[in-house]
Amino acid sequence: SQASLVRLHHRFQALDRSKKGYLSRMDLQRIGALAVNPLGDRIIESFFPDGGQQVDFAGFARVLAHFRPVDDEDIGNRDPKQPEPLNSRTNKLRFAFQLYDLDRDGKISRHEMLQVLRLMVGVQVTEEQLESIADRTVQEADEDGDGAVSFLEFTKSLEKMNIEQKMSIRILK
């Protein structure tokens, strides 16, 4: 909506200290809270698709649009030929998937899962425990037995979770 765009723009400008008109990684890293967030780096990375060095406001807004709450009327009125809006469930999931899948091969391998786990789990859990958890996680989701979780399997394993609600920020409505 208009109001939230304005707000985002303000925020963009606030982050862009040197007034370059775009954001670089440094700007985002300067946000203190992200440093303590285990997935902070990856999130920052996701703002720069295709490995670019800068993100302008459009890109900024585009990534954040993933988190718009899903509006039921949209779904009804949407023209099926158009590409799905960014905040649809599939796209939200895809965003999350990309956070796991660093090498962009379309699958989350056990190794990648392990990495994410390592990031998120506290120091109490040891390496072997982590490995077993990763194994089990991949095992649970993996249906075709290829040892990695593809996007479809990922979606399927999360079908019970209310993604639209979980991955939405209200003010972006």
Next chain:
Amino acid sequence: MLRAALPLLGLLLAGAGAVEEPTQDPGLPGEPPPGLELFRWQWHEVEAPYLVALWILVASLAKIAPKVQAGLLDFLLFGSLISAVDPVAVLAVFEEVHVNETLFIIVFGESLLNDAVTVVLYKVCNSFVEMGSANVRATDYLKGVASLFVVSLGGAAVGLVFAFLLALTTRFTKRVRIIEPLLVFLLAYAAYLTAEMASLSAILAVTMCGLGCKKYVEANISHKSRTAVKYTMKTLASCAETIIFMLLGISAVDSSKWAWDSGLVLGTLFFILFFRALGVVLQTWVLNQFRLVRLDKIDQVVMSYGGLRGAVAFALVILLDRMKVPAKDYFVATTIVVVFFTVIVQGLTIKPLVKWLKVKRSEHHKPTLNQELHEHTFDHILAAVEDVVGHHGYHYWRDRWEQFDKKYLSQLLMRRSAYRIRDQIWDVYYRLNIRDAISFVDQGGHVLSSTGLTLPSMPSRNSVAETSVTNLLRESGSGACLDLQVIDTVRSGRDREDAVMHHLLCGGLYKPRRRYKASCSRHFISEDAQERQDKEVFQQNMKRRLESFKSTKHNICFTKSKPRLRKTGHRKKDGVANAEAANGKPQDLGFQDTAAVILTVESEEEEESDSSETEKEDDEGIIFVARATSEVLQEGKVSGNLEVCPSPRIIPPSPTCAEKELPWKSGQGDLAVYVSSETTKIVPVEMQTGWNQSMSSLESLASPPCTQAPTLTHLPPCPLGTEEPQAPLNLPSDPHPSFAFPPSLAKAGRSRSESSADIPQQQELQPLMGHKDNTRLSPGIANSHWCIQFNRGGWL
């Protein structure tokens, strides 16, 4: 009537002013995370009864004024008590219906929290009645409103204080488990009584006490206590409910207590429904401005229909003083009818109503690791995005709270051991494993025959492996309940054995599942081969050791050397060096027994968290060298066993001895898995010769230079005990006779997805450690004087 209208208006205004602001945007997760978060953000709806009370009054005045002699204040009083939704009734009904969590929380939360409002209103109106309506002044109204806040917040504060106390005391009850349930009950009850004493809201106090302490108490108290508390509470609750409703019924029949007035009764019935609906609609309209997920019409219908009155209303009306309120009997009759009506009619019909309206039901799904993990991920993602956006939303505060909790509260209130392993992902994983283990046991499965294991539904790998296990269970007809909570009770058997079994199965379960997987993990295939070899080796070793145990009188202390030892690389210590090790690092190992032979066990199994980084440093192998004794003896003779080698960190001179005997050992360094298996094969041979020598020489060394009294050194942390990530497991100190079996099983059990290099050593380690435990625990046993060296088989 006009005169009455003015104060009414005043009250209306006051009421409007007192509507509590809805709190943060909830963004409620679908499933119940343990802890406070869920309840914190849903404190709206508290004001519903207030509004309803007022409306009822208006109506009742109009309708029944001719018949019942009661003034405005009396009706206000009546309104306040009749509009209170009753938690007991609500709980009883909603628990059956299984609506989605949001709805449940709203209605149930309202019923819990409106106790404060009810209490205040009731007291206020009561005192107004006593003062007489002519004496009521404006300030009294304000005081009434203020007392609302005092009562509710004060009650909550009392509850929290007691929660804190409870959590703190349960932290220290490790030795005295039996008092834990007692503590829980008494402190909760004390919270109630204290709040009553201070005329604060007692229900709120108890609620907050429970909310606040749950997380910590659950971590601190034992499983048995938890079960005891839970079921006792349920029983008590059930009893209390029954008694109240019996009382209700009896009073209904006893006609001396009430007087019937049709107008009042009918009017009340109609209007409570009507005005409740009105109140709900108005308030949800307000709330929806702030909510992420709107409360739609259906939710509203359920909310208004689900407001059941119950025991609270009845109790309050009975308490009315007939002197002050002459219409008491009419009120009693009306209350009884209302309660009956709501409970019976509404309670019975709500289920079909819910079905008919297709209300979203609560999805009770078994937790999967995936979901847990991804939930966490999403939480982090959201928090990060919120930061990027600069919005202090729900996740931000939740994160803040969690950090605060982790830093201060958990440390203060939770037991050390519980605190260390607190991690949600691991919890879920652990629970899943236990469940699998239990189901496995129910199957009558025998892990050693895992090769022949058939778990027919295993290959059907849906995202939930548990469902397959569930199916298995159902088919097998075992009555095992897979309810996560009930699983706790199953472990009421001997914990140690269970735990051993669990770990055993843990490892065992892994294998069959992996079997179906076309896994490319390198250690998959070799594991089995390894195991067989290891078992043979192991059994031989055990035999030997048994012999030596009997024959010698030396004690053996073994230390589970922690990373520090490992860091230094080769642990080629002979007995002497080990003795020094003791001397050299008393602080590490905590012995005073200088002459003790130290069996340095390096276990790569260590799952201490703090060793995780050092694990990576290990590229030496652990190889069993049983040449120990001969060398030891030599050394003993030579050096009188008490020389102090430099700290074990430096490779002691003994390596040369080691080299002598096992020249091939030196090259062990970074060999791959398969090499280590070879070494273990070779080792037995060495051991044989070594042992034979040692036997003979040991006899001669009856009074060894190591004149240590058979003091046993106790390792500061039982290394194996703590290495098991979950508390109850103490490494098996199984009695001797059976040691062959369980340790190996436990061994096998403990091997997780580790490289197979671990397995041979582990197995060998296992029995040793088992022995060590035994020796530790039974000081009387003479321990053989051997030194077994472990060099880690390298694997890279």
